[in-house]
Amino acid sequence: MPAATTTRQQIVDAADRLFYSQGVANTSFAHVAEAVGISRGNFYHHFRSKDEILDAVIAQRLAGTEAVLAAWQAAGEAPAQRLRFFVHMLIDNQAPIMAHGCPVGSLCAELAKLDHPALGAARGLFALFRDWLSNEFARAGLGREAPGLAMHLLARSQGIAVMAQTFRDPAVIAAEVLLLEAWLAEVLTPAARVRQPPAAA
Structure with a gap:
């Protein structure tokens, strides 16, 4: 049983890499089987269709995203710091x-x-990020604005990723991350000021 579990996980990991690098439509059973180094017969023992593999890949990505968000939650001392973790994900992953x-x-x-x-x-992957960002903006005191700010930050990060891929230039990511950090500071500072206790008389 452990060997079968290991082989299945290898299939999911290989499919995840191939779906990302060359797309779902351009990835066949044969591509994944070759990447794992198994026969087609052994492959079908674990997955009967590419859609089953795709479902497993999405489930794995959802679990991975939840783990990342939990790590950010534990590591960040305040919403501003945790939100910067999201922004810096662009730099941390700039090569891929x-x-x-x-x-x-x-x-x-x-x-x-x-x-x-x-x-x-x-789409649930984006929903995880959106909801997490919204919660962080809410924790920063931005209440009703939080969902809109979360979607805006998510949309900006996607635009940056598209431009970085198009121009293949790390300077694009570096410059845009600086702008995002400035935007975050501008958005969060008024909320922080509101939360300050009144000065003693």
């Missing part, structure tokens, strides 16, 4: 972003073009 775009954005865009039934599940 320049090569293949945002893994979430590229997957959702491709599935939308294909009108694929897995789009709803893949």
Whole structure:
């Protein structure tokens, strides 16, 4: 049983890499089997269709995203710091972003073009980020504005990823991250000021 579990995980990991680097439509069973080094027969023992593999990849990405958000939550002492973790994800992952775009954005865009039934599940990846960002803006005292600010930050990060991939220039990411940090400071400073206790008489 452990060997079967390991092989299945290897298939999911290989498919995840290939779906990101060359797209779902351009990845076949044969590509994944070759990457893992198993026969087609052994492959079908674990997955009967590419859609089953895609479902497993999306589930793995959802779990990975939840783990990242939990780590940011634990490491950040305040909303501003935790929000910067999200912004700096662009720099931390600039090489793969320049090569293949945002893994979430590229997957959702491709599935939308294909009108694929897995789009709803893949969209859940963006929903995780959106809801987490919204909660952080709310914790910073921005209440009713929080959902809109979260979507704005998510949309800006996606635009940056597209431009970075298009121009293949790390300077694009570096410059845009600085602008995002300035925007965050501007957005968060009034909220922080409101929360300050009144001066003693």
